[in-house]
Amino acid sequence: MANRHRGEIEAEIGGTRRRLVLTLGALAELESAFGADDLVALAERFGGGRLKAHDLVQIVAAGLRGAGEALSNDDVERMTTPGGAAGFARIAADLLAATFGDGAAPGTAQQSTVGMPTNPTPPEAARG
Helix, strand or coil, X not given: CCCHHHCEXXXXXXXXXXXXXXXXXXXXXXXXXXXXXXXXXXXXXXXXXXXXXXXXXXXXXXXXXHCCCCCCHHHHHCCCCCCHHHHHHHHXXXXXXXXXXXXXXXXXXXXXXXXXXXXXXXXXXXXX
């Protein structure tokens, strides 16, 4: 079971329920892949909300490798997920939110949310 407080998520990819996490090694891999100077630049890059299919492959593959899967980007490119491309976009967004945004445990230092989209109104309050 995924532990969101450690930045882990679970998703169905390639017909199997898998765990994903962006470890420091996975984040370093993404910094290099996206030419980001540091984690803040990486978060700002992702916070823009405009990701290409190649970006989704990089993020999802890094998250799978961070969780111990021995998969290449090419392997991930050939996988499917419920919802198709939109499903991969949701997985990447959830993984980034768990890493940079909403995974901090109560009473601990808050994780950086630089560049991550925010929703100040709770969904139940927005419904009326």
